[in-house]
Amino acid sequence: MLTASERHRLKKMAYGHKTPHQGRQRATIVLLAARGRSNARIAAQTRMHVDTVRTWRGRFVAGGLPALADRKRSGRPVSFSALQVAEVKALACQLPAETGTPLSRWSCPELAREVVARAIAPAISASTVRRWLKADAIKPWQHQSWIFIRDPDFRAKAARVLDLYARTFDGTLLDEDEYVISADEKTSIQARCRCHPTLAPGQARAMRVNHEYDRGGALAYLAAYDVHRARVFGRCEPQTGIVPFMNLATQVMTTEPYASARRVFWIVDNGSSHRGKKAIDRLTRMFPNAVMVHTPMHASWTNQIEIFFSIVQRKVVSPNDFTNLREVRDRLRAFEDRYNATAQPFQWRFTTSDLDELLARLDRHTLGQQEESSARPAA
Structure with missing residues (x-):
């Protein structure tokens, strides 16, 4: 027997416009089963295989509403390690001139070629590089002009x-x-x-x-x-x-x-x-x-x-x-x-006050760049 709460949530899943198609089918199976209908009749009414109806009735009985969701799958094995992803992002955050590459700025295809040339990965596509950079909002192909403060006063x-x-x-x-x-x-x-x-x-x-x-x-x-x-x-x-x-x-x-x-x-x-x-x-x-x-x-x-x-x-x-x-x-x-x-x-x-915060932020940025520059080994 379904509780009032379960029946309400199942009806919302079965008739909701934003519910995925598979979720609507599973909720419909459970609602029809609660009315005492057989698996064969439910399969004929929903145009699904009887084994599918049997499966979702059994899962609901065993686990309730949470059991109607998809189970976790192992998926395809990971092609790239976390270290490789980090190395690609670190390369994108370097100027091409610092790596000896004759480019003014990186693009995703150029980064993919450089990754293969450096043996960071045996093969990689530009779309994969783009997806990794997008996760951290890294866009090395863009540039912005700015002027460093030179006035001592x-x-x-x-x-x-x-x-x-x-x-x-x-x-x-x-x-x-x-x-x-x-x-x-x-x-x-x-x-x-x-x-x-x-x-x-x-x-x-x-x-x-x-x-x-x-x-x-x-x-x-x-x-x-x-x-x-x-x-x-x-x-x-x-x-x-x-x-x-x-x-x-x-x-x-x-x-x-x-x-x-x-x-x-x-x-x-x-x-x-x-x-x-x-x-x-x-x-x-x-x-x-x-x-x-x-x-x-x-x-x-x-x-x-x-x-x-x-x-x-x-x-x-x-x-x-x-x-x-x-x-x-x-x-x-x-x-x-x-x-x-x-x-x-x-x-x-x-x-x-905003001016003081801006100057303090610039000082921190300049100090960080100087420390990073001094920490790099000499070529």
């Missing part, structure tokens, strides 16, 4: 920028009449006139942009972004340089509330238009209430204007299809007005 410079985003400078909160401006240049925006008009998207069809184009020249787009008021000031120039950047500074600093502000902090990177002490003195000499603050070397990601430039690239420039440079200027100017009408300050969450 990286922490101090980056912390000063991050504090300004939090409306703090030298440990003191900014007043209401103090502002933070993030500025930079987006160079070489081209006017590409497509040889065939761009086709609008349609049903099950993306926008189509012709591959061939005529060059209509290029310009530089300079922009200054008020970090806390989410207001953009932009201008187009034939090229970047000291004069175009100072034109941008004049455009902002002669506009209220910046003209009469107590201090206006200008966050810039180390580009040639505003690099070093000379750029600081130049800006201060022309506008005494302006304070230039440089980001660390190779750390433009700390400058919020780069976020605005990424928006411009996605929403204004790409795909590049302009008749001439005047059309580029007009669209950039119109987009500034559209952006300023609805923009909100960026939700910048990277703080000095």
Whole structure:
């Protein structure tokens, strides 16, 4: 006799849409048997062999519901040892140049050939290597560019920028009449006139942009972004340089509330238009209430204007299809007005605490690499 719980679970197995076919058959056999039907009748009703019905009735009687699951099988003997798997993964984590292989990076077929050449295994397929690497998310065929921190004052410079985003400078909160401006240049925006008009998207069809184009020249787009008021000031120039950047500074600093502000902090990177002490003195000499603050070397990601430039690239420039440079200027100017009408300050969450954690993690990584390098035997 079945208990109420067993009957409920068997019905769920027999009629459930997500139950595997074999599980549904076995549950059906037990339910029919519980109604007092013979093996032959159950076999005829379920279109299974009578021996199959007898087997699963007997297993249920002996072991209950758990006995309806498949028994463990020994399976095919293991072809590769755990040591071989580890050696393949270790090889994938080495640069090909370190092994004397004339490759820039590993692929699964190349790793399979190298494994055989090193006698790690007599034969192995690329799919096997791929399956092993996937288990540990190892992808040696991919690469990512990065820049190592070289600025000795990286922490101090980056912390000063991050504090300004939090409306703090030298440990003191900014007043209401103090502002933070993030500025930079987006160079070489081209006017590409497509040889065939761009086709609008349609049903099950993306926008189509012709591959061939005529060059209509290029310009530089300079922009200054008020970090806390989410207001953009932009201008187009034939090229970047000291004069175009100072034109941008004049455009902002002669506009209220910046003209009469107590201090206006200008966050810039180390580009040639505003690099070093000379750029600081130049800006201060022309506008005494302006304070230039440089980001660390190779750390433009700390400058919020780069976020605005990424928006411009996605929403204004790409795909590049302009008749001439005047059309580029007009669209950039119109987009500034559209952006300023609805923009909100960026939700910048990277703080000095996050900076300290990042630098500590880089220090640990660098120390680990140095220890690993010193532990390797000399060639």
